[in-house]
Amino acid sequence: MSNPDIIVIGAGLSGLCTALTLAQQNKHVFLIEQLDRFGGLCGQHDVNGHSYTIACNDFGNGMINSLKRLGVKTQFEKKKSRVFYEGETIDTPIDFMFLLKLMKSPQQFAALLKGIWQFRRTSPPLVTISDFTNAYLKPGRIKDIVEIPAYLMGTSPADFNLKxxxxxxEYKYGYNNPGVPVGGPNQLVSDLVAACWDHGVTLLKNTKVTEVKEKGAHIEVTMNTAQKVSTISAAKVIDTRPHSKAYPPDTKQGMMLCQLRLLTKNHTFDSRYHTYLHYPKDGGNAMDRLDKGQWCAQFPFHFFPNPTSDNKYTAINVFFYQPRGITHLDEAKQQQLLDYILACIDKMLPKLSDSIVEHHFFDAQSFFDEFHQWPQVMPFIWHGNKPSNQTGSQHIFRGGHTAYPPGDHAGAAVLSAEIVSNLVMKETP
Ligand SMILES: Cc1cc2nc3c(=O)[nH]c(=O)nc-3n(C[C@H](O)[C@H](O)[C@H](O)COP(=O)(O)OP(=O)(O)OC[C@H]3O[C@@H](n4cnc5c(N)ncnc54)[C@H](O)[C@@H]3O)c2cc1C
Structure with missing residues (x-):
């Protein structure tokens, strides 16, 4: 095996896009992945012949456009999300109807407008979404609705920095009108892998990088497979493994998502919608309590059906946050959560629960055991920035969603691929 020009460590969305970008510029690239599949947090996990989403499922326009520029052939379709709040529904992307709905609470709507106007005009020192809601809104409907983005980013409203x-x-991520890959996350990953193959990338799976060492003008990368330990060298290495250790030491870890997986039989979903979100009264307080490590009786969750080639069965992912510090759910807790979630779903999509034929929980611990990383939302960095794409070595670079640029989603992972590839190309003769 001849040594490559560049080694990319980790074949999640970021590693795949980095390898593809560099290969398109005639670099000989090795892409090394520890698991037996490519895609990292993007992809699907088959259980009893049914396919559940692993983690990311809808994507901003910025990322969709980057993939198009790379020639990745995945099609994306625009779908709405529907929020269920106290017997009413709100569809996103938001439109004029949303404003009309807000106007149903005229005093609080006026308070909201005043708050936005003052905030934009004088930029008072409001840092978080709860600073804003506490300053301008009374507890109730409008405050709850304004705090929903904190749930979407997996934080308590007190930790949702308005930045x-x-x-x-600033980074044109485009998550206000997201798209979903036709055929699901697996389709996106297999299109990316195919594009990498077409451009001559050498993809290695079941290969864990254990050491990255600078040796003169080269980098030596040691990797383990089940059979052997070997070393390869290259002029540049781009590391897309999590860089959380390079975060400022006071950074609070992100919260963990748990999955309840449901299998339905003969249920037809409205194809205009991708995600259904249950948001209870005082959902912001629920997020705050989960963040403090406490369960609460009512909590927000969202779910979405996975694309299926089987007309009869649909696999559904339900996502919700586990209290900070809790990674495993015992059977009694699972039953309690199941009862709550199904009771809410009954009110959201009345016929759905009758069609459920199978369920299982996939908690944070199970996720870690399967994918070797926690199902964790990346934390907001309060003091400082995400680790830079440069490491201080001319030969080693950082990529992936835990490196620059800011943002805590696949959009940031793919943008980091673009930025780090440009940096490497600039420094490579
Ligand atoms: C539950 C959940 C839901 C999410 N939903 C969304 C969503 O809907 N939309 C969205 O935009 N974002 C979402 N995200 C975030 C999104 O999934 C990530 O930002 C993105 O997938 C990260 O891509 P990445 O390539 O940077 O990292 P990863 O996908 O983590 O890839 C890193 C790769 O490196 C490999 N690796 C690690 N160590 C080694 C080693 N020693 N040797 C070799 N390989 C190694 C890993 O196995 C992995 O494949 C979600 C995240 C979670 C946890």
């Missing part, structure tokens, strides 16, 4: 919203615009 999250600024990043959306």
């Amino acid at each position: 999250y919203l600024a990043y959306e615009t």
Whole structure:
């Protein structure tokens, strides 16, 4: 096996896009993945012949456009999400109907407008979404609705830094109108892998990188497979493994998502929608309690059906946050959660629970055992920045969603691939 020009460690979305970008510029690239599949947090997990999403499932326009530029042939379709809040529904992307619905609470709507106006005009020192809601809104409907983005980012409203919203615009992530890959996350991964093959990338799976060492003008990478330990060298290495250790030491870890997986038989979903979100009264407080490690009787969750080639069965992922510090659910807790979730689903999509033929929980511990990383939302960095794409070595670079640029989603992972590839190309003769 001849040594490559560049080694990319980790074949999640970021590693795949990095390898593809560099190979398209005539670099000989090795892409090394520890698991027996490519895609990292993107992909599907088959259980009893049914396919559940692993983690990411809808994607912003910024990322979709980057993939198009790379020539990845995956098609994306625009789908709505529907929020269920106290007997009413709100569809996103939001439109004029949303404003009309907010106007049903005229005093609080006026307070919201005043808050937004003052915030934009004088930029008072409001840092988080709960600073904003506490300053301008009374507990109730509008406050709850305004705090929903904190759930979407997996934080308590007290930890939702308003900069999250600024990043959306600054980096053009486009999550206000997301798309879902036709055929599901597996289709996206297999199209990326095929594009990598077509451009001559050498893809290695079941190969764990254990050491990255600088040796003069080269980098030596040691990797283990079940059969042997070997070393290869290259002029540049891009490491897309999690860089959480390079985060400022006071960074609070992200919360963990648990999955309840449901299998339905003969249920037809409305094809206009991708995600259904249950958001209870005072959902922000529920997120706050989960963040503090406490269960609460009512909590937000969302679910979505997976694309299926089987007309009869549909696999559904239900996502919700586990209290901080809890990674495993015992049977009694599972039953309690199941009862709550199914009771809510009954009100959201009345015929759905009758069609459920199978369920199982896939808690954070099971996720870790299967995929070797926690199902964790990346934390907001309060003091400092995400680790830079440069490491201080001319030969080793950081990529992936835990490196620059800011943002805590696949959009940031794919943008990091673009940025780090440009950096490497600039420094490679
Ligand atoms: C539950 C959940 C739901 C999410 N939903 C969404 C969503 O809907 N939309 C969205 O945009 N984002 C979502 N995200 C975030 C999104 O999944 C990630 O930001 C993105 O997939 C990260 O891609 P990546 O390539 O940076 O990292 P990863 O996907 O983590 O890839 C890193 C790869 O490196 C490999 N690796 C690690 N160590 C080694 C080693 N020593 N040797 C070799 N390989 C190694 C790993 O196995 C992995 O394949 C979600 C995240 C979670 C946890």
